[in-house]
Structure formats: C-alpha cells, structure tokens
Amino acid sequence: MIFKNHQQILPETILIMMDQSDSMSIGNRTKIANEALQQLQNKVPKNVRTKIVTVHNAYQQGTQLFQSIQKATDEIPASQLGGVVLITDGQVNDVPKKFPKFLTLPNQKTVPIYALLPASKEQTDRSLKILHAPAYTIVGKEATIQVQVNDTGSPQSGDATLTIMQEDKQPITMQVPVGKPQNITIPVTHTGKNLVGLSASPLKGEISEINNHQTLYIHGIRDKLRVLLVSSAPNQGERAWRSLLKSDPSVDLVHFTILRSAEQNENIPDSELALIPFPVNELFMQKINQFDLIILDSFENRYTLPSYYIASIANYVKNGGGLLLISGPEFAQQFSLQNSPLRSILPATVLSPTDVIEQKFKPELTNLGQKHPVTKGLNKDNSIWGSWYRYLKADHTEGEVLMQTPGQSPLLILNHVDKGRVALLLSDQIWLWSKGSNKNGPQAELLRRLSHWLMKEPELEEExxxxxxxxxxxxxxxxxxxxxxxxxxxxxxxxxxxxxxxxxxxxxxxxxxxxxxxxxxxxxxxxxxxxxxxxAPQTSDPVEMTDIAVTGQKLDPLLQQYGRMYWLGDTPNHLKVPDIHVVKHDKVNGNSSVMDFPEHVTYTTTKQSIHHILSPWLALIIGLGSIFMAWYRESFS
CATH class of the missing domain: 2.60.40.2320 (Immunoglobulin-like)
Structure with missing residues (x-):
C-alpha cells in the first residue's frame, strides 16, 4: 500500500497597525484612518488574510508602534508574514535605526513596510518643549528652565514670542529664537507648588495651537530648617525629639541641655571646667530670628533665663516664629514659664501643683483633632495606643484642642499668635510610645506633623x-x-x-x-x-502631544529602503488608498500606486490516506496460491 498526504496552501498574512494614539484624534485623522482601513480590507486578494492591531500611546512614552509590531509578529509564523501596513500620523517614538530582526524572514529576506498617512502632505506646526526644569527650588531663589520652540513643515529660523505666566503675577513676554534652546528664570516665591505657564506665539498655517502651551509645577522648599531644642534637665523625652529631628535631612538641629546656669560660679578654673555656661545672649537675642522653631522641653526657668530673654522669645513668636512647649510637673511649679513674660502667648495655664494628675490613661483625638491636618488619620486604630501616666489639668485654653484625656482634659493645644504659632503638650509622657511594651502610638508621625505645622508647611495648614x-x-x-x-x-x-x-x-x-x-x-x-x-490643564502624555503634525520625516529613513509612504488625503470621502498585489519576490516592481507583497507559498497537511496496489481478494488468492505451491513443492520433491 501507498501513503498519500493531502496538503492545503496557507494564506499569507498582512499585519495592519492602526495608530489610535492621542495625536490621531486631531482633526479628521481618526475618520480618515477608519475609512482607509475599510477600503484596504476590500482590496485584500484571495488567499490573503489580515491581522489588525490597534496601538495606543504608552504612558509618558508617546506612540511605541514598533514595540507593538514585535508583539504582534510573535503570533504570526514567519513563513506566512507577507508585510506590514502602518496607518499612522507618523509621530512614532520608537522607529529603529536599523531594520528590525523580527521583520526578517528565515531566508534573510526582509518584510516590506508601508505607511498610510492621514493628510495630503507634510503639515505645518509649532511646538513648545520644556527641555529641562527643576522639580524643587529653594524659596527666594530662581529656577532655571530650558525651553525650545520648534517649527515643523517650516524653516527653523526667526524668533517666536514666549509668554511666561506665574499664578497671580503679570505675564512676561520675551523673544526666543526658533529651533534653539533658551534658558529662562522663574522666581520661586512660596513653599509648595508654584504653577508656571508658558506659551509660544502661533505660527501661520499651523495645524493646531494645542502644543504651543506648556505648564509645570516647581515645588518651593525651604533651605535648611533651623530648630533650637532646649532642655532644662536631662529627661526621657529629649531623646525622642533629638532622634526625630536629627533623622530629618531638611532640619538643622541645635540642642542644649542646661546643666548649670549662667550665674553659677563653682570657683573652678576654666581650664578644668567641662561644662560651658549656656549662651543665652547669643541664642535668645543675637541669633533668635535665625531659627524656624524653638522647642522648650520640660523647661523650668530656675535662675536660667532673665525675664528679658523670655520676652525675646515671646516677641520672636509674635513676629512669625514657632514655639513648642512640652510640659511636665515643672509647668505647675513656682519657676514655670507661665509665670514669665511668655504667659501672654501660652494657649493654656495650670493653676497649681495639685493639677498634675498621675494616673493611667490613653490619649484620644477630639472632634476637631479628627479634622485637623496635624492629627487627622492618626486614630485609625487608637484602640492599640499605649497608655500615658501623667498629664496637667488646664484651667482654661485658647486655640485648637486636638488631643485630650478620656475625661476631656486638653493634652495638645495649638494656637496662632499674631504672625507666629504656639503648640503646648500638657504631658511629658509621649516618649512612652517608643519604649518597651507600651510601644504603640503614632509618636514619630505626630511629632513630625507638629513641628512642621509650627514651621508653616503648606500641607499642614488648617485651611x-x-x-x-x-x-x-x-x-x-x-x-x-x-x-x-x-x-x-x-x-x-x-x-x-x-x-x-x-x-x-x-x-x-x-x-x-x-x-x-x-x-x-x-x-x-x-x-x-x-x-x-x-x-492648569496638563496632558497625561507630554511626549505624545508635543509633536502633533502629520509627517513622514521620522519613518522616511526606514521606508526608503524597505517600503514606501502614501499620503491618503485630507478628507475621508476622497482618499487615495493604494491597491494590494501579491507577487513573486523577483516581480516586485515598485509601482507607486500599489503595495506589493512577496508571495509566500506555505503548505499544511490536512489529512493522510492509504492506497492499495492490489485488491484485497486478489491478494488473498495469490497468497493462498503461494502457500499451496510451497506445500506441494515441499511434499513431492
């Protein structure tokens, strides 16, 4: 018997890439592309099939057309790939410098690439590009931005008018050369986001002015934040403050723990004295305005600061400074700061030592504290907050009470004093949230927010x-x-x-x-x-919307060697869609009105059949006859 294979010719596949990126939504491009695709499908010869792939712009990367081609060709056998048709505006951001290997056939021949562009010719357009812009700049300094105005379809010459807009300031105009980078300076006037708008004058005959405008945010940051931390005696809480402030790279910390007063005289020679007098005059008179925040931690003014230095701190706050007081039992004693010129700016007072309450309790947020940016969100799971064991009972308060005891006695009070700010913590137990089995509570986050609110950081403002x-x-x-x-x-x-x-x-x-x-x-x-x-409106993909003119310049170097470019026209009703011809490799003639695709003859086996040389009955007779003759010869020889 004979085995026979039945084969079928496999259809050739033409890959059609439909560009549906954001720039294709301008004008009639989408309608032209859809109409061209419909006409193209009607012109596909028999035994040829098409695979249509839609391409959208990649996030922040523009149109990645060839990346999509590579993914699509992985699903098509190389022996069946006839060619690639690109329906695009030509704004492709990943055109390879060399012919891609994934479009090379096993016989080392290349696959033709054709581009259909939704316009009648190269379009004219002006674009404004931001080449470089700093994300952050110190407040009071100037940010340098590098921009460039480019013209497409028009000579890169002459000047364009650049308009600079910055929030509520008057617009500034200046002349910049077309096609050349230009540096401009923008003053950064406040912390947080500084919005800057840039606009280039329109070019006559340009397709759209949508890419003549650019906006950007420059974040204004302070230079090193200077913090003065003063403790009147070593205590458990000062280490928590020191660790927090030293871990913040934007904070320049000056820390003093007072172990002897300026008036003390131990009759010890200076050469043998290890402790220096506290530099009160330098810190609280000469350089006090250099600090953004002063923290007085369990401060007891027992022969430490004369009253005029305390008054200097009060004036510092009224003129815009920040002051944080962490209060313990010393706040209810004779030498408390509430019995000094600082009393005029304190948000609360304590009457007597009997108002120092020592009992176990868990701090909680007030209703206002659940809204205030300093404490909002800290109580997501306050059931696991660790306990404190001491607080001071205030007789009256001014300002905003954000934390309290279960008995509604204020714990954390914030207040605005003239141009400055004051925060008072009526307990010296917050350090317990970082120690031992009581290590539960938002200590670091609360202290960070509190200190930055006092230094007037925008994200922590009440309003x-x-x-x-x-x-x-x-x-x-x-x-x-x-x-x-x-x-x-x-x-x-x-x-x-x-x-x-x-x-x-x-x-x-x-x-x-x-x-x-x-x-x-x-x-x-x-x-x-x-x-x-x-x-200001900002595009989700600046790369995609910077260059929007229909152009063949990006694809031309590749298509000159391996394909051709066709201009479809400007209206969907009158398109010049080329025909599709499948020809042998040696018959590709380069006709400008036809897309030639080389013929690939590929077979697949559909079934296998068996053919007998003799009929079964004849084979049976011959077989039996052969057996009989062999028997006869063996028997009578």
Whole structure:
C-alpha cells in the first residue's frame, strides 16, 4: 500500500497597525484612518488574510508602534508574514535605526513596510518643549528652565514670542529664537507648588495651537530648617525629639541641655571646667530670628533665663516664629514659664501643683483633632495606643484642642499668635510610645506633623485649597475646619478672565469638593479672598502631544529602503488608498500606486490516506496460491 498526504496552501498574512494614539484624534485623522482601513480590507486578494492591531500611546512614552509590531509578529509564523501596513500620523517614538530582526524572514529576506498617512502632505506646526526644569527650588531663589520652540513643515529660523505666566503675577513676554534652546528664570516665591505657564506665539498655517502651551509645577522648599531644642534637665523625652529631628535631612538641629546656669560660679578654673555656661545672649537675642522653631522641653526657668530673654522669645513668636512647649510637673511649679513674660502667648495655664494628675490613661483625638491636618488619620486604630501616666489639668485654653484625656482634659493645644504659632503638650509622657511594651502610638508621625505645622508647611495648614484639571474638568478640593461651607464666597477665574461662582459639597470630616467644566488652556484661579489655588490643564502624555503634525520625516529613513509612504488625503470621502498585489519576490516592481507583497507559498497537511496496489481478494488468492505451491513443492520433491 501507498501513503498519500493531502496538503492545503496557507494564506499569507498582512499585519495592519492602526495608530489610535492621542495625536490621531486631531482633526479628521481618526475618520480618515477608519475609512482607509475599510477600503484596504476590500482590496485584500484571495488567499490573503489580515491581522489588525490597534496601538495606543504608552504612558509618558508617546506612540511605541514598533514595540507593538514585535508583539504582534510573535503570533504570526514567519513563513506566512507577507508585510506590514502602518496607518499612522507618523509621530512614532520608537522607529529603529536599523531594520528590525523580527521583520526578517528565515531566508534573510526582509518584510516590506508601508505607511498610510492621514493628510495630503507634510503639515505645518509649532511646538513648545520644556527641555529641562527643576522639580524643587529653594524659596527666594530662581529656577532655571530650558525651553525650545520648534517649527515643523517650516524653516527653523526667526524668533517666536514666549509668554511666561506665574499664578497671580503679570505675564512676561520675551523673544526666543526658533529651533534653539533658551534658558529662562522663574522666581520661586512660596513653599509648595508654584504653577508656571508658558506659551509660544502661533505660527501661520499651523495645524493646531494645542502644543504651543506648556505648564509645570516647581515645588518651593525651604533651605535648611533651623530648630533650637532646649532642655532644662536631662529627661526621657529629649531623646525622642533629638532622634526625630536629627533623622530629618531638611532640619538643622541645635540642642542644649542646661546643666548649670549662667550665674553659677563653682570657683573652678576654666581650664578644668567641662561644662560651658549656656549662651543665652547669643541664642535668645543675637541669633533668635535665625531659627524656624524653638522647642522648650520640660523647661523650668530656675535662675536660667532673665525675664528679658523670655520676652525675646515671646516677641520672636509674635513676629512669625514657632514655639513648642512640652510640659511636665515643672509647668505647675513656682519657676514655670507661665509665670514669665511668655504667659501672654501660652494657649493654656495650670493653676497649681495639685493639677498634675498621675494616673493611667490613653490619649484620644477630639472632634476637631479628627479634622485637623496635624492629627487627622492618626486614630485609625487608637484602640492599640499605649497608655500615658501623667498629664496637667488646664484651667482654661485658647486655640485648637486636638488631643485630650478620656475625661476631656486638653493634652495638645495649638494656637496662632499674631504672625507666629504656639503648640503646648500638657504631658511629658509621649516618649512612652517608643519604649518597651507600651510601644504603640503614632509618636514619630505626630511629632513630625507638629513641628512642621509650627514651621508653616503648606500641607499642614488648617485651611487648604487645591485644584487640578483633568479631562477638561476643574476639580477643587477644600480642607477646612469650618462646619458651614455654604457661606464661603469662592469664585473661579478662567484664563480669558471670565469669573463664575463656585459651590462646594461636603464629602467627609473637613473635606469639600467642587467640579466645573474647564476647556480653556492656561492658568485658572480659584479664591475666596483668603484662600487661593491655581490649576492648569496638563496632558497625561507630554511626549505624545508635543509633536502633533502629520509627517513622514521620522519613518522616511526606514521606508526608503524597505517600503514606501502614501499620503491618503485630507478628507475621508476622497482618499487615495493604494491597491494590494501579491507577487513573486523577483516581480516586485515598485509601482507607486500599489503595495506589493512577496508571495509566500506555505503548505499544511490536512489529512493522510492509504492506497492499495492490489485488491484485497486478489491478494488473498495469490497468497493462498503461494502457500499451496510451497506445500506441494515441499511434499513431492
């Protein structure tokens, strides 16, 4: 018998890459691309199939078309890949310098690549690029930004007008050369986000002005924050403060523990004296304004500071400084700071030593403390907070009480005094949250927030207003301690100067939000007179939307050797879609109106059949006859 294989010719596959990145949404490009794809499918010859792959822009990387081609070709046998058709605007960010290996056939021949562009010719466009911008700059310094204005489809010559907008400042205009990097300086005036808007003058005949604008945020940071920590005697809590402040690289800590007063005289020669007098005059008179925060830890003014030095600390706070007092039993004694010129700025007082309560308790947040940025979110699981064993019972308070005992006796009080801030902790037991079996409690986070609130960090302000624009919607978020949000007259000013009211709705504790349409490019301003925020639309993929003109310049070096480029036209109803021809390798003639794909003849076995040389009955007769003849010969020989 004979075995016979039945084979079938496999269809050739043409890979069609549909660019649907953000830049393809400009004008009629998407409609032109869809119509071209429909016409292309109608022109596909028999025994040829197509594989269509849609490509979107990668996050922050623009259009990665060839990366998608490589993934798609992994699913197509190399012997069946006839070629690749790109329907794209030409803004491809991963065009290889050499022909990619994944488009090379096993016989070392290359696969043709054709590009269909949704325009009639190279388009004209102007773009503004930010080449370099610092993320952070010290407040009071200038940030240097490097920008460049580029023209596509037009000579890179002449000047363009660059407009610089910075929040509520007047716009600044300057002339910059086209096609050359240009450095500009921006003053950073406050901590937190400084919003900067840049705009290049339009180019005559350009396809769109959407990429003539750029916005960026420069975060203003302080230089080294200088903190003075003074302890009147060694205690358990000073190590917690020292460890926290020394671990913060932005803090420059000066720490003194007073072991002898300036007036003490032990009649010991200076050469043998290990302890130096406390430099009160230098710290509290000459250099006090150099500090951003002063911490007095369990400070008892027993012959330590004359009253005029204490008065200097009070004036320091009133002029904008920050003061934190951690109070223990000494606060209720005769030499307490509340019996000094500092009393005028203290948020609470304690009447007598009998108000020093020594009993086990667990601190808790007040209702206000659950809203305030210094303590908000610290009580997610306060059931496991460790206990303290001593607190001071205040007779009256001023300011904001954020923490209390279970009996509602204030523990942590914050207050604004003129231009400065004061915080008073009516217990010296917070260090227990970092020791032994009591090691439960947000000690580090609470102390960090508390010190940074005193140094006026924007993210810890009681009243905060922030805004952002996404998908042409302006969202404003307001953190507030007030209970009535409807009595606040907020307005929104668009880049064109149109003013409209803004209504908030409450979400949860201290949080309110509002949303309005925002279709204009530029800087939007939201304010109620005391609070102000700025926002500007920012693209999710700056790489994708910087260059938006339909162009063949990026693909041309590759297609000149391995394919061809076709301009489809400007309207979906009148497109010039080339025909598709499948020809032998030696018949590719380079006709400009036709896309030639080399023929690949590949077979697959569909089934296998068996053919007999003789019929079964004849084979049986011959077999039996052979057996009979052999028997006869053996028997009668």
């Amino acid at each position: 905060q207003l922030s805004a952002f624009i996404k998908d042409q919607k302006l969202t404003v978020e307001w953190h507030t301690l007030t209970n009535n949000i409807n009595n606040q007259d907020f307005t929104v000013t668009s880049p064109s100067g149109v003013v409209q009211p803004l209504q908030f709705k409450t979400i949860e504790n201290g949080e309110a939000t509002a949303t309005i349409p925002a279709k204009e490019d530029g800087i939007w301003k939201i304010t109620n007179g005391s609070l102000t925020a700025y926002a």
